[in-house]
Amino acid sequence: MHNARNAMEVESSSTCALREFGCEQSLLSRPDGSSSFIQGDTSVLAGVYGPADVKVSKEIHDRATLEVLIQPKVGMSGVRERAQEQCVRETCEAALLSSLHPRSSLSLVLQIIHDDGSLLSCCLNAACMALMDAGLPMGCLFCGVTCAIDRDGRIVTDPTMQQEKESRALMTFAIDSTERKVLMSTTKGSFSVNELQQCIAVSQRASEKIFQFYRDSVRRRYSKTL
Amino acid sequence: MFDSFKHKVGEVVLPGDVFSFASLAPDSRVEKLICGPGLRRNGDEVLVCKSGVLRHKPPNLFWVDSQQRRYVPAKGESVIGIVTTKVGDTFKVDVGGSEQASLSYLAFEGATKRNRPNVQVGDLVYAQFIIANKDMEPELVCIDSCGRANGMGVFGTDGLLFRVSLGLVRRLLVPQSEIVKDLERLFPFEMVVGMNGRVWVRARTTQQTLIVANLLESCENMTAEQRKALFLRVAGGCP
Amino acid sequence: MAAGFKTAEPLEYHRSFLKENCRPDGRELGEFRATTLNIGSISTADGSALVKIGNTTVICGIKAELATPPTDAPNKGYIVPNVDLPPLCSSRFRPGPPGEQAQAASQFIADLIDSANIIQREDLCIESGKLSWVLYCDIMCLDYDGNLLDACVIALLAALENAQLPEVTINKETELAEVNPQKLHPLNVTKHPVGSSFAVFDNTIVIVDPTAEEESLSTATITVVTDEDERLCALHKPGGSGLSAEKLQDCISRAVTRHREVRKLIEEVLKSIKPQQ
Numbered sequence: 226m227h228n229a230r231n232a233m234e235v236e237s238s239s240t241c242a243l244r245e246f247g248c249e250q251s252l253l254s255r256p257d258g259s260s261s262f263i264q265g266d267t268s269v270l271a272g273v274y275g276p277a278d279v280k281v282s283k284e285i286h287d288r289a290t291l292e293v294l295i296q297p298k299v300g301m302s303g304v305r306e307r308a309q310e311q312c313v314r315e316t317c318e319a320a321l322l323s324s325l326h327p328r329s330s331l332s333l334v335l336q337i338i339h340d341d342g343s344l345l346s347c348c349l350n351a352a353c354m355a356l357m358d359a360g361l362p363m364g365c366l367f368c369g370v371t372c373a374i375d376r377d378g379r380i381v382t383d384p385t386m387q388q389e390k391e392s393r394a395l396m397t398f399a400i401d402s403t404e405r406k407v408l409m410s411t412t413k414g415s416f417s418v419n420e421l422q423q424c425i426a427v428s429q430r431a432s433e434k435i436f437q438f439y440r441d442s443v444r445r446r447y448s449k450t451l
Numbered sequence: 452m453f454d455s456f457k458h459k460v461g462e463v464v465l466p467g468d469v470f471s472f473a474s475l476a477p478d479s480r481v482e483k484l485i486c487g488p489g490l491r492r493n494g495d496e497v498l499v500c501k502s503g504v505l506r507h508k509p510p511n512l513f514w515v516d517s518q519q520r521r522y523v524p525a526k527g528e529s530v531i532g533i534v535t536t537k538v539g540d541t542f543k544v545d546v547g548g549s550e551q552a553s554l555s556y557l558a559f560e561g562a563t564k565r566n567r568p569n570v571q572v573g574d575l576v577y578a579q580f581i582i583a584n585k586d587m588e589p590e591l592v593c594i595d596s597c598g599r600a601n602g603m604g605v606f607g608t609d610g611l612l613f614r615v616s617l618g619l620v621r622r623l624l625v626p627q628s629e630i631v632k633d634l635e636r637l638f639p640f641e642m643v644v645g646m647n648g649r650v651w652v653r654a655r656t657t658q659q660t661l662i663v664a665n666l667l668e669s670c671e672n673m674t675a676e677q678r679k680a681l682f683l684r685v686a687g688g689c690p
Numbered sequence: 691m692a693a694g695f696k697t698a699e700p701l702e703y704h705r706s707f708l709k710e711n712c713r714p715d716g717r718e719l720g721e722f723r724a725t726t727l728n729i730g731s732i733s734t735a736d737g738s739a740l741v742k743i744g745n746t747t748v749i750c751g752i753k754a755e756l757a758t759p760p761t762d763a764p765n766k767g768y769i770v771p772n773v774d775l776p777p778l779c780s781s782r783f784r785p786g787p788p789g790e791q792a793q794a795a796s797q798f799i800a801d802l803i804d805s806a807n808i809i810q811r812e813d814l815c816i817e818s819g820k821l822s823w824v825l826y827c828d829i830m831c832l833d834y835d836g837n838l839l840d841a842c843v844i845a846l847l848a849a850l851e852n853a854q855l856p857e858v859t860i861n862k863e864t865e866l867a868e869v870n871p872q873k874l875h876p877l878n879v880t881k882h883p884v885g886s887s888f889a890v891f892d893n894t895i896v897i898v899d900p901t902a903e904e905e906s907l908s909t910a911t912i913t914v915v916t917d918e919d920e921r922l923c924a925l926h927k928p929g930g931s932g933l934s935a936e937k938l939q940d941c942i943s944r945a946v947t948r949h950r951e952v953r954k955l956i957e958e959v960l961k962s963i964k965p966q967q
Contacts, residue, residue, distance in 0.1 A: 276521065277521075312929055318930070399929070404934075407938070411925075412922070414804075415805055
């Protein structure tokens with residue numbers, strides 16, 4: 226087992242303040258790649274299996290079949306999880322070079338440990354770290370950023386559950402690492418076009434910090450073999 | 452020449468990192484660049500697609516050293532496989548990849564249509580890939596290009612098979628591997644190392660076999676000093 | 691020849707059309723398919739609508755029932771949307787429990803009802819803490835040819851505008867609800883969101899209103915929902931290739947004009963059925 230846990234503290238005065246982040250890779254022994262990602266009190270554990278044998282019914286002749294499962298902290302996964310799975314899966318598909326492993330299956334399991342807001346972005350971050358740990362070929366990295374617009378019109382990045390509840394609109398974006406484009410977007414509440422553009426800009430700025438955090442985590446992981 | 456690239460050697464790279472050679476004049480690009488695992492060539496750019504440490508072997512070979520666990524077959528690599536079924540004239544061999552590899556009964560030293568090799572389901576084979584690409588079923592052989600076994604074939608009636616990370620396997624397989632040298636000093640043992648992360652060990656007693664296996668597994672995340680200290684302790688405690 | 695090309699190289703086939711700024715069905719890149727609307731098609735439902743966007747056919751029925759309001763919000767009613775993709779509508783859907791796409795669409799519609807505030811849930815309350823309406827909005831796809839979400843949103847909105855609920859009073863003496871089916875009231879639809887879907891080809895070319903084939907060949911799909919105040923109610927992009935800010939802005943402006951077109955259509959159809967009542 227290898228420990229790459231570290232913390233990232235960002236000055237809270239800037240507009241894209243993030244909570245304290247933590248990440249550990251390769252912490253599970255069975256999966257081919259695993260990670261745990263912590264954003265403040267929100268925590269998600271991810272495991273990746275593959276490239277492995279695929280069921281004939283799910284086989285795709287020119288690329289790998291990706292399956293994403295999100296397990297909630299309590300109870301069965303329902304419609305909400307299914308919608309989140311779709312978002313995570315299609316984001317991963319955009320980043321992975323799945324044509325390099327045709328006719329094989331990749332499965333990504335995300336176990337929610339604790340939800341204190343920004344859950345989907347934490348799932349995306351955990352997924353990216355787990356895919357990287359599994360050594361699957363990727364064209365770029367991605368990260369998830371959640372933005373909340375509060376009653377006064379201020380943008381809060383990486384909101385807690387309380388801040389999410391008090392917000393008037395909530396948006397989650399997945400940003401890619403090469404061009405900082407929006408890979409995934411899902412929103413709640415209504416907002417103006419201008420607010421949307423601001424949130425995207427803030428998320429893009431926040432993504433820089435997250436990608437730097439990714440790099441530091443991976444560097445720490447490989448520190449012994451450098 | 453590859454200055455932008457070379458000064459990154461030994462550093463951690465992440466998927467999506469791009470090294471561009473477009474700024475160089477076309478005629479000065481005489482040196483050819485060979486991209487190993489984890490790197491992809493795209494016109495004048497080299498794209499990193501795996502996380503790990505960038506390595507360089509003079510004059511122009513670059514690759515990413517990553518700690519991957521799942522094996523992906525590659526042509527020419529020697530692996531330890533487990534025979535799972537016999538289908539007609541071929542054996543299906545599990546090598547830990549996404550698909551089972553096939554192994555013809557004629558691909559053994561001295562095998563002919565009359566003189567079939569003695570291979571049973573469940574046997575371990577040390578074999579080499581002659582076909583391994585993403586579009587075809589991987590195929591193994593237990594002979595080299597001259598038809599000699601050259602160490603390959605069925606092995607391991609007893610002993611212990613276990614899995615380690617692909618990174619550790621590569622460290623074991625480098626010529627003059629430090630780890631192997633240190634281990635050899637403890638007591639004599641036989642070892643087969645497959646590129647697919649499988650290691651088979653046999654020593655004089657079961658206890659010694661287990662010691663070797665446990666030591667190898669613990670080497671995974673140790674620095675050279677930590678390892679040396681551990682081996683010294685074991686050497687002291689061993690009869 | 692063309693049919694063989696289409697089967698062998700579907701992506702190349704579409705690309706050759708897109709290069710000429712048109713699409714295999716003769717549309718321009720920014721053109722929607724003909725949208726038709728039929729309101730009140732199910733006589734047994736409290737409100738219903740049938741929408742066709744090209745071949746895609748979606749029907750929405752609204753059934754109202756009485757229930758006790760939720761304990762944490764005693765002055766609110768319930769809206770329960772559900773999107774069904776039966777095997778009838780396309781060979782890609784299998785019988786059995788709803789698949790990922792159907793569940794994701796249901797969640798999208800449920801989120802949209804909350805985000806856009808189509809109906810104030812307080813309006814569904816009859817007596818605080820005692821009685822409120824539950825609106826079951828069942829959306830069923832009869833023919834799947836892409837752009838499901840747009841069709842669902844239009845069908846839902848039209849069905850809600852069509853819905854008529856009987857007057858309910860609580861008898862003070864018996865404490866029982868009394869329904870008066872003679873007195874029907876329409877629902878108070880406060881916001882009118884309309885969605886526009888786009889597909890991205892080869893990470894760059896954006897087309898509107900993709901067919902099922904275009905959806906499966908595209909690298910990403912986006913659904914933008916706007917309301918009459920030109921505010922965004924949803925920007926749903928489940929993944930796929932990245933999109934630059936300019937392209938996104940184009941999508942939003944196209945969604946705003948589409949909103950006007952669809953609003954006009956719904957109002958016209960509503961007006962045309964009024965005299966019969």
